[in-house]
Amino acid sequence: MVEFLQQIINGLSLGSIYALIALGYTMVYGILKLINFAHGDVYMVGAFAGYYAAAVFHWSFVPALLFAMAGAAVLGVAIERIAYRPLRNATRIATLITAIGVSLLLENLGIVVLHPEPRAFPDLVQLRMVRLGALYINNRQLVIVLVATILMIALQWVVNRTRIGQAMRAVAEDQDTARLMGINVDRVISFTFALGSALAAAAGVLVGLYYGRIDPLMGIMPGLKAFVAAVLGGIGLIPGAMVGGLVMGVAEVMVVAFLSSTWKDAVAFAILIVILLVRPSGLLGRAVREKV
Amino acid sequence: MLTLEGLHVYYGGIHALKGISLMVEEGEIVTLIGANGAGKSTTLRAISGLVRPRSGRILFEQQPLHTLPADRIVRLGITHVPEGRRVFASLSVRENLQLGAYSRRDRGEITADLHRVYELFPRLGERQNQSAGTLSGGEQQMLAIGRALMARPRLLLLDEPSMGLAPLLVMEIFRIIKEINHGGTTILLVEQNANQALRVAHRAYVLQSGEIVREGPAAEVAQDPEVRRAYLGGDVA
Numbered sequence: 001m002v003e004f005l006q007q008i009i010n011g012l013s014l015g016s017i018y019a020l021i022a023l024g025y026t027m028v029y030g031i032l033k034l035i036n037f038a039h040g041d042v043y044m045v046g047a048f049a050g051y052y053a054a055a056v057f058h059w060s061f062v063p064a065l066l067f068a069m070a071g072a073a074v075l076g077v078a079i080e081r082i083a084y085r086p087l088r089n090a091t092r093i094a095t096l097i098t099a100i101g102v103s104l105l106l107e108n109l110g111i112v113v114l115h116p117e118p119r120a121f122p123d124l125v126q127l128r129m130v131r132l133g134a135l136y137i138n139n140r141q142l143v144i145v146l147v148a149t150i151l152m153i154a155l156q157w158v159v160n161r162t163r164i165g166q167a168m169r170a171v172a173e174d175q176d177t178a179r180l181m182g183i184n185v186d187r188v189i190s191f192t193f194a195l196g197s198a199l200a201a202a203a204g205v206l207v208g209l210y211y212g213r214i215d216p217l218m219g220i221m222p223g224l225k226a227f228v229a230a231v232l233g234g235i236g237l238i239p240g241a242m243v244g245g246l247v248m249g250v251a252e253v254m255v256v257a258f259l260s261s262t263w264k265d266a267v268a269f270a271i272l273i274v275i276l277l278v279r280p281s282g283l284l285g286r287a288v289r290e291k292v
Numbered sequence: 293m294l295t296l297e298g299l300h301v302y303y304g305g306i307h308a309l310k311g312i313s314l315m316v317e318e319g320e321i322v323t324l325i326g327a328n329g330a331g332k333s334t335t336l337r338a339i340s341g342l343v344r345p346r347s348g349r350i351l352f353e354q355q356p357l358h359t360l361p362a363d364r365i366v367r368l369g370i371t372h373v374p375e376g377r378r379v380f381a382s383l384s385v386r387e388n389l390q391l392g393a394y395s396r397r398d399r400g401e402i403t404a405d406l407h408r409v410y411e412l413f414p415r416l417g418e419r420q421n422q423s424a425g426t427l428s429g430g431e432q433q434m435l436a437i438g439r440a441l442m443a444r445p446r447l448l449l450l451d452e453p454s455m456g457l458a459p460l461l462v463m464e465i466f467r468i469i470k471e472i473n474h475g476g477t478t479i480l481l482v483e484q485n486a487n488q489a490l491r492v493a494h495r496a497y498v499l500q501s502g503e504i505v506r507e508g509p510a511a512e513v514a515q516d517p518e519v520r521r522a523y524l525g526g527d528v529a
Contacts, residue, residue, distance in 0.1 A: 163394070170380050170391050176342055177378040182366035182395030182443065 015249020016148035021226030024196025040223015041106035046201020076197025110216025121208035234282025299348035326499035340372035371445035381425030392442030
């Protein structure tokens with residue numbers, strides 16, 4: 001039982017990371033119906049931005065985190081501007097292929113510019129073990145869950161309580177009518193990319209903090225898994241990405257703990273296959289109904 | 293106030309508007325009638341910037357609109373209520389109305405206008421926290437019109453406001469259109485219900501296959517034998 005609870009805690013902290021990345025996938029999908037496959041690489045760039053802020057400028061945790069988020073936001077906006085906006089009226093498959101191209105570009109640029117060997121991420125938060133009854137919790141896990149929770153609450157506030165958030169929801173539902181309200185749709189799309197990329201960067205810094213190492217290809221697997229998490233929760237739905245991320249994290253940790261670590265990555269894709277067969281609209285998604 | 297000159301619009305390979313010209317004077321209700329696919333909605337979509345004309349000009353108080361993006365056109369004082377209402381179904385009634393005022397910054401005035409819309413359409417006030425998708429067709433049409441009024445338009449483009457509504461509601465909608473016009477808002481009304489449209493309008497244009505085939509004071513157009521036969525169902529006046 002203790003072992004099980006311990007694994008739940010591990011799963012929730014890993015799941016918070018997936019959830020933060022999944023939010024970017026789901027928000028961009030909600031607005032553009034595009035799977036932004038470069039998103040995992042934005043997460044990687046965010047981790048490196050945090051690394052430089054901490055290792056080179058010797059910034060502490062919070063400033064380094066904010067720096068990484070701001071840097072990734074700029075990158076996300078630039079990617080949309082340069083790669084996706086010219087294809088706004090192209091077929092979906094053309095944009096999807098472009099997204100894969102941007103992803104490969106970022107990964108290979110990362111190898112050339114940042115060098116392929118992993119780097120040690122600075123100890124921004126001193127490691128301590130916190131005792132909770134019979135459980136031991138690593139304080140970095142607490143930081144991960146705490147930061148992720150704060151960011152998700154902030155995101156919910158922006159989406160549901162602000163003018164730009166209202167505009168985001170309007171654009172996601174009906175772009176032409178949003179234009180008729182006087183909404184500058186391009187600006188809303190840029191804002192969405194900035195928001196999603198900043199959350200991915202936060203996930204990157206948290207992962208660096210937790211595992212202590214980062215490399216230019218670190219975004220591939222978490223990127224795919226977060227995408228699965230977004231589909232699992234219901235792509236396009238913000239609460240879906242949160243739930244999907246947490247479920248994915250717990251599932252992965254449980255498989256490693258009680259089955260075999262060789263199944264670590266397989267579980268994500270098994271979940272993807274099952275959800276697409278059984279409930280393609282996701283855990284929180286409603287079946288699509290035609291309405292007149 | 294609004295002038296269209298030799299407007300040509302293409303949708304892919306389809307020549308939807310073949311050089312139409314029309315004028316709307318300040319304070320008028322002008323109606324654009326015609327059969328399905330005649331180009332009525334396309335005309336409104338060109339004015340509000342959702343489609344770009346291939347050639348021709350659209351001028352609003354001497355300012356060209358055909359080069360401006362849709363969100364800038366709203367800021368000039370033109371609001372378009374699209375065909376099929378197009379309310380934001382997952383957003384609440386109040387949020388829909390707030391979005392209507394997206395182009396404005398005067399918060400206090402926006403709140404005052406919100407209450408004015410609730411006065412005009414009490415049903416919307418009762419349902420302000422409900423999501424717009426749960427409203428009936430008539431209520432959605434009222435929301436779409438209320439949302440447009442929130443921008444404080446000087447020119448209101450209405451696309452088929454009576455479509456799919458029960459006869460009693462149709463009367464109600466046309467009464468409201470007149471009321472809005474009395475309040476000083478100029479209206480360009482697209483309708484398939486030519487009967488009602490010609491009754492409230494000052495002037496009318498008849499559109500057929502992308503061309504204007506008849507224009508004049510609404511009362512005269514309503515008496516035109518050709519128009520009566522094609523759009524008014526014979527002797528009904």
